[in-house]
Amino acid sequence: MPQKRILIVDSDVASRNFIAKKLYESNYDVSQAGSGKEGLIYSWRDRPDLIIADPALPDLTGEEFASKLRNDARTSHIPLVALSSDTTSSRRQTCLDAGFNEFIPKSGQAVPLLRDALVRLLGLTEEVMKQGGLSITFLGAKGGTGTSSMCANIAMNIAQFQPESRLAVLDLVLPIGSIAPIVGYTGEMNIVSVADMPADETTPEFFRRHLPAMNIWRFNLLAGSPDPERSNQLNVGRIWDIVTSLKTSYDYVLIDIGRSLSKITLPLLQHSDLIALLISTDISTVSLTKILLDYLKSKGVHLDSVYTILNRAVGLEGLSKVDAEKMLGITINAAMPYLGTNFAFANSHHQPFTLKFPNDTASIIFHDTAKEMAALARKLRGEQFAPA
Ligand SMILES: Nc1ncnc2c1ncn2[C@@H]1O[C@H](COP(=O)(O)OP(=O)(O)O)[C@@H](O)[C@H]1O
Ligand SMILES: [Mg+2]
Structure with a gap:
């Protein structure tokens, strides 16, 4: 099976690199973007198999980011995971409402939770x-x-x-x-x-x-x-x-x-x-x-x-x-x-x-x-x- 391509969108370089390294070790093909606009451009151009985004982006809200992807035929079906340090239930809800498939808190459990989510969301591929x-x-x-x-x-x-x-x-x-x-x-x-x-x-x-x-x-x-x-x-x-x-x-x-x-x-x-x-x-x-x-x-x-x-x-x-x-x-x-x-x-x-x-x-x-x-x-x- 070809390697799955995952895009990570996060303005925090350290956090992005950390997740990228972990996913790379799990044999995913990982690319990165540092802002919402960059994330959208890469998503529309490369159409990754899955996108992980921290909803606290410098230029757009994560919710705006998600709805822009959802409203574009090129990316409307791509699974989207929110990886967030704002773990309030209201943030979780607005993210899910905006089109994120899953919401994972940035915590010690983030990597195993993320791995599970990837298996789940990438299982049903075209x-x-x-x-x-x-x-x-x-x-x-x-x-x-x-x-x-x-x-x-x-x-x-x-x-x-x-x-x-x-x-x-x-x-x-x-x-x-x-x-x-x-x-x-x-x-x-x-x-x-x-x-x-x-x-x-x-x-x-x-x-x-x-x-x-x-x-x-x-x-x-x-x-x-x-x-x-x-x-x-x-x-x-x-x-x-x-x-x-x-x-x-x-x-x-x-x-x-x-x-x-x-x-x-x-x-x-x-x-x-x-x-x-x-x-x-x-x-x-x-x-x-x-x-x-x-x-x-x-x-x-x-x-x-x-x-x-x-x-x-x-x-x-x-x-x-x-x-x-x-x-x-x-x-x-x-x-x-x-x-x-x-x-x-x-x-x-x-x-x-x-x-x-x-x-x-x-x-x-x-x-x-x-x-x-x-x-x-x-x-x-x-x-x-x-x-x-
Ligand atoms: N063409 C039809 N003529 C008469 N009764 C029908 C017809 N289609 C469905 N029903 C009846 O309508 C009810 C609801 O059907 P059901 O298949 O359970 O709908 P749904 O699963 O969409 O809720 C059932 O009692 C069924 O027997
Ligand atoms: Mg029924």
Whole structure:
């Protein structure tokens, strides 16, 4: 693997040199900048794999530095670590709000904390995500738009027309996962328990052998957090290497993030082969979806990798497809009609919709949508998007 390039931005030469030396010893390729402006120029020009900055810069605040990087397509996705001697919780918060991924206090523990953060943040690199199984991440601007039922049913339909493929579904909806109740899984293994395991045990081999199979659903499930208390204990730093392990051992990894767009899930969206965006037909969801799309665009997500599904989850009323397209300024890829109580019925019997109601026209839509999504994900994997 090529050496990872890290830029350190700090006006304090001694501190900068000290960190540079430690990282150099850990086999990173390190460069340095002494001011915010210099840091920005180097970042945009060299696009390092990761940037460490002391937020107390002489010319800009660290917060300004972070938002300038975040708002530029060349650097919006680069992991950013604050290394700060101002360790107050308010400073920590403003840094995280401005776009730093992690905040590490300058203390005796700084170097080991930094090393951990680097492994974590560099684990999910573009190269790694471009290898292995195709990833499709399901997202909605609001709860109840159908991300979980779609994720499970699309996964099952992909598996049905590609019986030789192995599929994993990962439920990252916080604070409570919702795929398990849909497919009827009641076992002990879930994202929180797996993230608690030592990193050297959650190998691709582990997931290939031990991820529970959901029988008629034809996929293996890494269930979500069983309750909010457990979700607070989730070791989020482990998510990246869990996802890459899953991608190594499965042909498809479908991830439900529901509406939990956060700094944990944003990198997954930025590196998914395809994003399935669920939209319901009420005006408030459509306007929230517009905000979400603009945000994703500003974070370097290419709209060609967003597959939009208009899902009439609550009833027949609401905007037409054409109205929704006008409001959003995009073409909607698929539309799922209101399925009445049938959908809830299939869900509550833990059955895929297409098995319970094979003759319903919606079963054809599920099948066609799954086919189109799988084909699109594969096509996008083969293409490299030019930077915006
Ligand atoms: N097209 C649809 N027709 C009828 N009911 C639906 C439809 N899509 C979703 N539902 C129902 O809406 C509820 C919410 O769906 P769910 O998949 O849990 O949404 P989310 O995961 O986005 O919160 C479920 O009871 C589901 O059965
Ligand atoms: Mg859900």
